[in-house]
Amino acid sequence: MHWLVLLRVVVSLLLLGGTLLLQAREPADLIRPPLVGPCGILALVLALSLIYRAILPRVRNLRSFAYTQVMGDIALVTALVYLTGAEESIFASTYNLSIITGSIMLYRRGGLIAASLSSLLYGGMLNLRFFSVLPQAFKTTLRSAQPLGSEVFFSIMINVSAFFIVALLSSYLAEQAKVSREELEVAQSDLSRLTLLHEHILQCLPSGLLTCDSQGRIIYANQSALSMMGAELQSILDKPLEEVFPQIPSRLFQEAARGVHDPQMRRQNMKYTRPDGRVLELGFSLAPLRGGDGALMGTIFHFQDLTQTVxxxxxxxxxxxxxxxxxxxxxxxxxxxxxxxxxxxxxxxxxxxxxxxxxxxxxxxxxxxxxxxxxxxxxxxxxxxRPEHPKPKKMDLSKALRETLTLFMEQARSSCELKVQISPGLTMYADSKKLRQVVWNLLNNALEAMPQGGNLTVRASWASGALPAGLNTQETWLVMEVEDSGVGIPEEVKDKVFDPFFTTKEKGTGLGLSIVHRLVEEMGGRIEMQSQPGKGSRFMVWLPSGSIPQEEEHGAEPERTAPRPT
The missing domain is CATH 1.10.287 (Helix Hairpins)
Incomplete structure (x- = not known):
């Protein structure tokens, strides 16, 4: 309805401007009777259009408002036709504009009502003029006598027929447009739902999905892909896939881009380094992307994070x-x-x-x-x-760690700087003797990695964030960390550090970390290691807090003896 109101404004301006341009040969003509009336009517139509435009957003009953607008327009057109010569008026055809407006806004019923009202007002006005009940508005040079009966009848028949023909045709087109618009809205709604469903499916996939165009540039990435890559969408869009994943063998990418189905393209593994430095083990596959007609459109790159699985x-x-x-x-x-x-x-x-x-x-x-x-x-x-059978009891890990650290540093007499970050109240259910052996061995290993001194950091807290693969997420976990700034562990031997009898030191049995690993596993925990050659190593131990029996709530603390060094 907004655009119809704006169209009224445009039509009013055109009619007003055309009337002034054709009839006013001199400025004085603008204030003479033949022009004052029509110009006033057109100005009133223009003013009403602006008023309608202003109040339209606040109208609640649009149907009644539309009927009022159409009827008012027909009344103004009748006044305009009367003032411009009645049967001689050139504005009689403007009834059709109101009829078309009624058909568009109110469909067939509104169009026929507008045509009927136009016929009644136009025919009644000509009949009143014919019977001299309604005088001539202004004297014209074309006719001064009363119109003939045949002329009046012919004018009424022609215009009334035109009114109803216009009403039928315009209402039919309006209803067809309405049906087409509704069908289009339904189709667009279905398409939107289908597109949204498709997008939700892609975004909810637990694996990453990238789509490349025929030039190998990334044009789509789902949320899982962005999360695994640790990247923003804008940072990878329009970039070549080989640039983002240089680990992909170029042969596989080229064959996928050519549409070749190679069994080796189905599943490959690679290491991917995120922007934050985290290294992931990814399993990926490449496949050609084809359109509905089978034409090659690009490449699909599908990958999964296999880090925890590996x-x-x-x-x-x-x-x-x-x-x-x-x-x-x-x-x-x-x-x-x-x-x-x-x-x-x-x-x-x-x-x-x-x-x-x-x-x-x-x-x-x-x-x-x-x-x-x-x-x-x-x-x-x-x-x-064959370790001894564990004897778990309630213990304060925070207190046990501090005591073990104090005893170890007194015996070691190392020049290393010790940094302690231990949260208070870390209560758990474990074998205190075995746990102290774990800490002792890790501390001893850290000192041996720093023969010239360095920084030794010990942390302990409740675990938060992601847990290592295989650990029960319903359990409450504690995490201990022993970090040194020593020589680090070479990349080629990282997988062997927990193997028994393996050591990189001149002296040693190679059993210290093996025993730690075995004891941690016995306690239901997990130990992992991170190391960079020349920068140091960090050993992380996850331990379950366990369940504490009621009878041990006030049990005695285990004996505070130093574990025997290994």
Whole structure:
């Protein structure tokens, strides 16, 4: 309806301007009777149009407002026709504009009502003029006498017929336009719902999806893709896929761009480094993107974050490996320990009974010392292979960590700077002795990585954020971190640091971290390592808080003894 009101304004201006242009030859003509009336009517129509435009946003009953507007227009047109010569008026055709307006706004009913009202007013005005009831508005040079009956009848018949023909045609077109508009709205609504559903499906996919055009430039990315990549949409749009993922073999991308179906394109793995430095293990596949006619349109790049899956697989493989090595170590340790115990006991008896002096005494001391070292090594083997059954009790991890740190630093007498960030009240249900052994071994490993001194940082808090793969998210977890600024671990040996008997040090059994790994797993936790050569390493231990029985709520704290270094 807004545009119809604006159209009224335009038509009023055109009629007013045309009338003035054709009839006013001199400025004085503008105030003479023949022009004052028509110009006043057209000015009134223009003013009403502006008023309608102003009040339209506040109108609630648009249908009644439309009827009022159409009827008012017809009344003004009748006045304009009368003032411009009645049967001689050139404005009789303007009735059709009001009829068309009624048909557009009110359809067939409104068009026929407008045509009927126009016929009544126009015919009544000509009949009143014919019977001299209505005088001539202004004297004209064309006719001064009364109109003939045949002329009046002919004029009424022609115009009334035109009114109803215009009403029928315009209302028919308006209704057809309405039907077409409704069908179009339904089609657009269906298309919008389908498009929205399609977009929701793509955005809700847990895997990443990128679409490239025929030039290999990215034109679409779903939310999962952006989350995995750690990027904003605008930062990757219109960029070549090979630039964003340089790890993709160019051969695969070129074959996908040519529409080649290669079995190797179905699934590949690669490492992807996010802008924040985090490295992900991605599984990806490439496929040609074709249109409805089968024409090649571009490439689809589908990928998933397999980092946790790969980490879980590595963890399971490591556990299987450690289990087999542990069994072997246990058997070897038992086979060696029995004769070693006999040798050790015999040597100690000989040492007491023999009075050795000089070199013989030193040799005997070496034998005794090395026998004890061998026995300690076998004890470590057995601790790794067949650890003692855990005896979990309620304990304050915060307090236990601080006590272990104090005792360790007193014995180590290191020049390292210790930084402690331990949250208070970290209560859990665990074997205190085994937990202290874990902390002791990690601290010892950190100091050995900093022979020239450095920074040793120990943190402990309730775990927040993402947990390692395989951990129960319904459990409450604590996380401990031991970080050093030492030499770091070379990339090629990172996967071996928890393997038994593996060490990069000149001295050492290679069992310290293996025992830590085994103890943490026994407690239902997880240990992970991050390291950069030349910058240091960080070991993170996740432990479940466990359930604390009621009878142990006031139990005694476990004994505070230092674990034996490994």
């Amino acid at each position: 980490a879980m697989e590595q963890h399971l493989r490591r556990m299987d490996k450690l289990a087999s090595i542990g069994e072997m170590a246990a058997r070897i340790a038992h086979e060696i320990r029995n004769p070693l115990a006999s040798v050790s006991g015999s040597i100690q008896i000989l040492q007491k009974e023999l009075s050795l002096e000089g070199p013989n005494r030193r040799l005997m001391e070496i034998v005794v010392r090395e026998t004890k070292r061998l026995n300690g090594l076998l004890t470590d083997f057995l601790s790794f292979a």
